[in-house]
Amino acid sequence: SGFDMLVACSAATFALQRAADAIAAGSARAALVITPEMMSPQINYRDRDSHFIFGDVSTTVVLESDDTARPGHGFEVLGTKSATVYSSNIRSNFGHLNRAEGGDPYRADRLFHQAGRKVFKEVCPMTIEHLRAHLGDLGLDPAGVRRWWLHQANINMNQLIVRKLVGAEPSRDQAPLVLDEFANTAAAGSVIAFSRYHEDFQPGEIGVLCSFGAGYSIGSLILKKR
DSSP: OOOOOOOGGGHHHHHHHHHHHHHHHTSOSEEEEEEEEOOGGGOOTTOTTTOSOBOOEEEEEEEEOTTTSOTTOSEEEEEEEEEEOOOOSEEOTTOGGGGGGSSOTTOGGGSOEEOHHHHHHHHHHHHHHHHHHHHHHTTOOGGGOSEEEEOSSOHHHHHHHHHHHHSSOOOTTTSOOOHHHHOBOGGGHHHHHHHHSOTTOOTTOEEEEEEEETTTEEEEEEEEEO
C-alpha cells in the first residue's frame, strides 16, 4: 500500500514516521519512502523573497523491521515526532499544474510565495522547542547528538537552531550542508544531507533528521547507528 504526504517541506519526514509506525504495528515489514521534488516550475523570479535557487531531485529511503535488517547495518529509529501550525507565509497554493488552466500562467497566485523574514522569526523557535522536546522524550541531551541532518533551505536557520540547542556554534561536521551542490530541494533536502554524511558514524552514535518549513510543518526522527 502507499500514501501521499502533502505537507510540503516536511513530506519526507512525515512519510518516514508513517512508515515507521506501520512497521512497528506489524502492518508492514518494509517500506520504500520516495520523495520527488520539482520546485523550479513554481518559482516566481520577480519576487525577491521567493526567487532563491531551488533544485529538482528525488530521494528514496528504505525502512525495515529488525528481523529483516542486516545486523550492524543502518540506523535504528528511536523515535519520530511531527507537528503542524497553520501559516500561509510559505505556500504554493495548488501547485504549478494549475498554470495550465488558462489565463496568465505567471500570475503571483500560481507561483511559490514566501514571506522570508516572518518565516525565519517564527519557524526557528518552533523547531528548537520541537527538537528539544523530542530528544527530552527519549531522555537524550542535545549536546550528545553526533550530527544534525537539517532541512536544506537556509544556512542561517540551521546554524541558529543547532546553536540554541547545543550552546555553541555548530561545525559543518555537526550540521552538514548540501545547499551549495543541490540548492533548496524542499522535503528532500534533509534526506540528501543524511545520505551524504552518515557513513562515518560509529555504533551507538545519535543523529537527528529534521525538516521544517511550509505549512508550517516540522518532522523529526532520532536515529542511532546500529
